Structure formats: structure tokens, C-alpha cells
Amino acid sequence: MAKMNMLHAINSALDITMNEHPQACIFGEDVGYFGGVFRATSGLQEKYGKHRVFNTPLTEQGILGFANGLAAFGAPALAEIQFADYIFPAFDQIVNESAKFRYRSGNEFNVGNLTIRTPYGGGIAGGLYHSQSPEAYFAHTPGLKLVVPRNPYQAKGLLRACIKDDNPVIFFEPKRLYRASVGEVPEEDYTIEIGKAEVVKTGSDVTLLAWGAQMEIIEQAAAKAEEAGISCEVIDLRSILPWDVDTVAKSVVKTGRLIVSHEAPITNGFGAEIAATIQQECFLHLESPIARVCGLDTPYPLALEKEYVPDALKVFAAIKKSVEF
Amino acid sequence: MTNPNNISLNISHALKFIDSHALDIPMLTILGDNGEVLDGAQAPDIDKETAQRLYETMRFIRLLDERMQAAQRQGRVSFYMQCLGEEAAITASAAALKQDDMIMAQYREQAAIAYRGFTLEQFMNQLFSNEKDLGKGRQMPVHYGSKELHYLTISSPLGTQIPQATGYAYGQKLKHIDKETGKLDSEIDNVTICYFGEGAASEGDFHAGLNMAAVHEAPVIFFARNNGYAISTPADEQFKGDGIASRGVGYGIKTIRVDGADALAVFAATQAARKIAVENGEPVLIESIAYRLGAHSTSDDPSGYRSKEEEAAFKANCPIERFRKWLLKQGWLDEKEDEAAKDKIREDILAAVKVAEKVQKPALEELVSDVYDTPIPALQKQYEELKEHIKQHPDAYPVTAGRIK
Numbered sequence A: 001m002a003k004m005n006m007l008h009a010i011n012s013a014l015d016i017t018m019n020e021h022p023q024a025c026i027f028g029e030d031v032g033y034f035g036g037v038f039r040a041t042s043g044l045q046e047k048y049g050k051h052r053v054f055n056t057p058l059t060e061q062g063i064l065g066f067a068n069g070l071a072a073f074g075a076p077a078l079a080e081i082q083f084a085d086y087i088f089p090a091f092d093q094i095v096n097e098s099a100k101f102r103y104r105s106g107n108e109f110n111v112g113n114l115t116i117r118t119p120y121g122g123g124i125a126g127g128l129y130h131s132q133s134p135e136a137y138f139a140h141t142p143g144l145k146l147v148v149p150r151n152p153y154q155a156k157g158l159l160r161a162c163i164k165d166d167n168p169v170i171f172f173e174p175k176r177l178y179r180a181s182v183g184e185v186p187e188e189d190y191t192i193e194i195g196k197a198e199v200v201k202t203g204s205d206v207t208l209l210a211w212g213a214q215m216e217i218i219e220q221a222a223a224k225a226e227e228a229g230i231s232c233e234v235i236d237l238r239s240i241l242p243w244d245v246d247t248v249a250k251s252v253v254k255t256g257r258l259i260v261s262h263e264a265p266i267t268n269g270f271g272a273e274i275a276a277t278i279q280q281e282c283f284l285h286l287e288s289p290i291a292r293v294c295g296l297d298t299p300y301p302l303a304l305e306k307e308y309v310p311d312a313l314k315v316f317a318a319i320k321k322s323v324e325f
Numbered sequence B: 001m002t003n004p005n006n007i008s009l010n011i012s013h014a015l016k017f018i019d020s021h022a023l024d025i026p027m028l029t030i031l032g033d034n035g036e037v038l039d040g041a042q043a044p045d046i047d048k049e050t051a052q053r054l055y056e057t058m059r060f061i062r063l064l065d066e067r068m069q070a071a072q073r074q075g076r077v078s079f080y081m082q083c084l085g086e087e088a089a090i091t092a093s094a095a096a097l098k099q100d101d102m103i104m105a106q107y108r109e110q111a112a113i114a115y116r117g118f119t120l121e122q123f124m125n126q127l128f129s130n131e132k133d134l135g136k137g138r139q140m141p142v143h144y145g146s147k148e149l150h151y152l153t154i155s156s157p158l159g160t161q162i163p164q165a166t167g168y169a170y171g172q173k174l175k176h177i178d179k180e181t182g183k184l185d186s187e188i189d190n191v192t193i194c195y196f197g198e199g200a201a202s203e204g205d206f207h208a209g210l211n212m213a214a215v216h217e218a219p220v221i222f223f224a225r226n227n228g229y230a231i232s233t234p235a236d237e238q239f240k241g242d243g244i245a246s247r248g249v250g251y252g253i254k255t256i257r258v259d260g261a262d263a264l265a266v267f268a269a270t271q272a273a274r275k276i277a278v279e280n281g282e283p284v285l286i287e288s289i290a291y292r293l294g295a296h297s298t299s300d301d302p303s304g305y306r307s308k309e310e311e312a313a314f315k316a317n318c319p320i321e322r323f324r325k326w327l328l329k330q331g332w333l334d335e336k337e338d339e340a341a342k343d344k345i346r347e348d349i350l351a352a353v354k355v356a357e358k359v360q361k362p363a364l365e366e367l368v369s370d371v372y373d374t375p376i377p378a379l380q381k382q383y384e385e386l387k388e389h390i391k392q393h394p395d396a397y398p399v400t401a402g403r404i405k
């Protein structure tokens, strides 16, 4: 084991992949010699050469189109989109192409070798265009998988699983935690199963559910609730598509209450899908309405970020409301 | 014979491929290093007042950039971007336009809005995202915009303004199209200038925007700032072929390449481009060749990807100094007054920083205004709930709590 921050953990997962497959390529804006604006790919060009780790021209559409082609050829394509906010120029390549390659060709072709890494989320004073959480747009697309880690250990194991998975996967990296989150990470290879949520803390009164950077917030809220004598079960969804209905439902059957929290706007955020499904699965066990503590239905602001984001206090208020219902 | 392919059909029997550099695009340069007009070159038609304002804007921006870069280091602003090395390219192009021509910029063009008259106070309010910011504190520092000054508010996603500029310019032309004949009934009175980096020129939006402008003949001036780098990516990893200029030619757009550190060359080229745009109602592409002397932004460290020697080689070529020498030769500048003015500007900037950082942040209602013309019911409800929450926990939201009605 070694102490690593999330960037090191991601770098380690990429390094293992590059070693493992002689045709694996890492590409995106500034990822080459410089190692990416966040330095997640540091040192990899020196190690694997300019043919396999390279800067692309500044075109997300080009990056993903290229990645689809490379993956269709059979090489592991490890594409980086510099900020999740800038994934939209590549939307067509991802939603219409990556997601449908296998289906439309009757499995003659597929891009299972594609992994898209992209930093998402707020908390870095980035305003509208350096803070978005666009997971819900992609969660509406059959054929994709979506994964979000919450700490360095998860990041390495989940990223390795995404790369090995035989489907196109988008790996959303919580950029606020890149350096802030440090933990023990094995230097050797390991994977964490995609599609499995993790019960981070067990409890009996209410289930709190989140992913990525928002996990820290619901854990803080859970601690506050404990002080007030409310026992929280805390779950990290980890994988948004597919998502682990069983683990969440089992917990809600036990606690009778569910609070989902994400940074993205509440309307049609992924929380809506969770609330609808859990309501169906656990209807007779629910003691209070499923609550969502999310971003407002506005673009992500700059000056009033504190007011906008779902913080521990807002989650705690929702917990109280739920148990007092 | 009609030619549905719309190309020149010169038949050849030689199996010959054309190299991209076969175009051999020259770079217009007018000013020498010592402020002299070079042999064979001709100074553009620029009056004293315009030349002085151009110079004062460049000098102001240099001082503002220096001060705000330092302010970021001190933690007073969260982020900043300089235009070091490109002051002449940006200011002289803006100076060659009419005050009410539209400007659509990328983000490194603060000199263009300064030339238009954006005040020091307005700069500061945006940089400090306070309640007086025209953009209501919603975007990161340097995302300026002003309707009054015909400067479209900056959007961070690269290249998005390029096809928008085509559309806007098309609107400007449409005003002058005769309903009966379908022809221009007068000279177009306004054009749009669209600035972007050589990096942004790789985006799909660039191709879409230029092609649309060419085919639909929109009076837009595309101003490509080829400054050698897109963050850490050098131009030779950005494109092959002869710069951005060769692509203008490819799209059927009249194109010129200029020395971006030469204010007179940029002014002359933009003046001529504007003339083509208003008279013919068609687009023009200008490629400015300069060097991004500073870091990409305050979040970037160029020592990680380029050498001090390389930077030093370009540092010698200061666009402001070059133009200053020309002004002195013209007798349009007094050196002593110029020095004194610099000190005064520095003081003014410092004072403006101190004022702006004390102005309060936008009120809570600005969080939900302007998403739509009026907040839709769901948003209104979210706002009411948020207000209630903040009222109950005022200490946790000190920026807005005290001001909630």
C-alpha cells in the first residue's frame, strides 16, 4: 500500500493499462508532455512515447470520434475531456455513436475498449463552465456505463474496471477531490465491480445516498444527525449506469427513508430516477417521501456557490424533515 | 457549361499533389523595431487621436494585467488571464472598427473592451464578482461583456462564438438587403469581429462558422490569434498546414496574415478587412502572428512545457514599445507625461481593487433571475425553500443571509 491522492491513483491505473496492452493510447487536450491540466497523466508520455500518449488538437468532437474509431479497431482508447463542461461538443459522438455501435451493427463492431475520463463538479470557484455535473444527460443513453469514484482507492479500482469492461464507459472524476483526498492505495492491480453500490456506514433510521464529491457532504450530514440521535445508513452509489437498485432498496426497506443528494440541478437529475425506482420497489416500507437535496434548477453560479450547492446543513435539514414527517 | 461542383476545372495530365505551403502566405509587417515604417511599407490611415487612444489602451492593459496577476497571487482574485505579447493585435484591431461594430471575443481580449470604454471600475466589479458586475457575479474573472459597448459576454466553451458571429453579422447585413431586388441597397453600416485562438480553431464550431459565413456571405471579420500555444499544446501539435490563414483560403474567404506585434500592420489589415466586409458583404479572415508571452492563465505554469530561452527570444519584441517609438517619431507622445501617467494608472488600479473587493456579493435573488425571463414555478419554489433555509441558518450563509427580505 502507498499513500496516494486521487490523481496518483488514476495515474497508476492508467500506467498499469499502458503496460498491459501495447496498443492502449491516452489522448486529449494537454495530456501529453504536460500531463494534463490537472496532471493526471504526468510522466506517461516519457514512459510510453508520443505515439501512445499525446496531445490532440483542441476538438472534443475529434477526440471522441477518433476514440470511437480506435476502440473499434480494438485498441484500448483512454480519452480525456479536460472538463466535463466541455464534453458537449462530443455529445453526438458519445450518445449517437459510442452508445450504439454494438446495437446497430448486430455486434459486428463495438467500442467496448473506450473509456472517457473527465473531471466534473463544483467547489473550485469555477462558475458556470468549470463546475457542471452532466451525468444525467448520459444516464439517459442506453449503451453507456457511468462511474464516479469518491476517493483514491475507489478511483484506481473503478477506473481499472472501466477499462477492462467491454462497453464504453464515462468515468467522472470529482475534481475538487483530486488533491484534497488522500488515502491508502495498493500499488498493484485490482478492480472494483461496476454496478455495485457500497454501504459506507450502516444505520437504522434513514438512508443517505450520493456519489463522488457529494459523498463527503452526506457523511458530514450523517455525523450531525448521529449527534441528534438519528442513525443514518450511508451509501455510495459509485456506478450510475447501471445502478445498484438492490443495495439501495434493501437499505430503504430497513430504514424506511431515503435522501438522495447530487450537485446537478434537481429536475431530471439522476436523483429523479432513483426516487421513482425506489418508490416502486419499497412503496409499503416507506415512512416518509423520498427527498432529494440537489442543485437548483439554474446554471452553476460563481459568487453564490455556497447558497447553490447541496451542503451538509441542507442534507441535515432534509434528514430531520424526513424523520419528523 | 454549368459546373455543379463549384470548382475551377483546369484539366491537367500531370499527377501532382499540392502541398499546403504552396500558398506561400506572407505576413504583413509595417513597423520596424525602432518604430520606423519599413522600406516599401505604408503606414495606414490613422489619425492622432485614434493612435493615442490605441497606445493608452495598450499601456493601461499592460499595467492592469501586471497588477491583477499579482492580485491573484495575493489571493485577492481567484483567477486571471493576461494578454501579454498580444496587446497590439487586440487593441489595434478593435481600434480599426466603428464603436458600435460587434465584438465577439474568446477571453484574452480585455484590451478590445477597454478600447471601447469599459471603465476601470467595471473591470474590477467583474473580476471581484460583486453585485455591481454587469454579469451579476455568475462567471469566473475575465468573462467581460457589455451591451452598451457592443461586446458580447464571454462564454468559456471555446469556439462557440465563431458560428454565432456569422449569424450576428448576417443580421447586420440583412438590414441592408432590398426586399425587391435581394441586393445590398446601401453599404453595410456594422460588422462583427470574432476573436479566437489557434487552438479554438480546431473546434468543430470554427469549421461550421467559417463555412456558413463564406456560403451565406456574412460581413464578419474572423480574427485568429495564433500565439503559438493552447495551454501547453504548441501550434505544431495543433495543426499541420500553413497556419489558420490557409484554412480561410480553403473556405473561400479573403484572408490576410499580419504581424500581431505590429499595431500599424494590424490596424491596416483590419481597416481593409472592414472595408471589404461592408462593401461586398462578405467575411474576411485575419491571422495574427504573435507569442503568448505570459502563462495561459494564473492556473498554468508554462515552465512545465517551454523554455525560458524561448520566452526570452520573444520578450525582446514588445508590441507596445514598438508602437510607442512610432508615436514619438510622429511627435504624438510626450515621454515625461507618459511616465507620469503610468504611475497614476497604477495608483488608480490599486485604489479600484480596494473599492471593488469591499462591494458586497450579488443578492440571493440573483441566483434565480435570468435563468428564464421570469423564474418558472419549480425554480420559484426552490428559491422560496432556499430563502427559508437561509433564514433559519443565517450564520452558515453570511454572504446573503443579512439581506434576505
Ligand SMILES: Cc1ncc(C[n+]2csc(CCOP(=O)(O)OP(=O)(O)O)c2C)c(N)n1
Residues within 6 Å of the ligand: A029, A058, A060, A082, A086, A089, B108, B156, B157, B158, B196, B197, B198, B199, B200, B201, B225, B227, B229, B230, B231, B292, B296
Ligand atoms: C470546448 C472547450 N474545451 C476546452 C476548454 C479548456 N481550455 C480553455 S483555454 C484552452 C486553450 C485555448 O487556446 P487558444 O484557442 O489557442 O487561445 P489562447 O489561450 O492561446 O489565447 C483550453 C483547452 C474550453 N474552454 N472549451
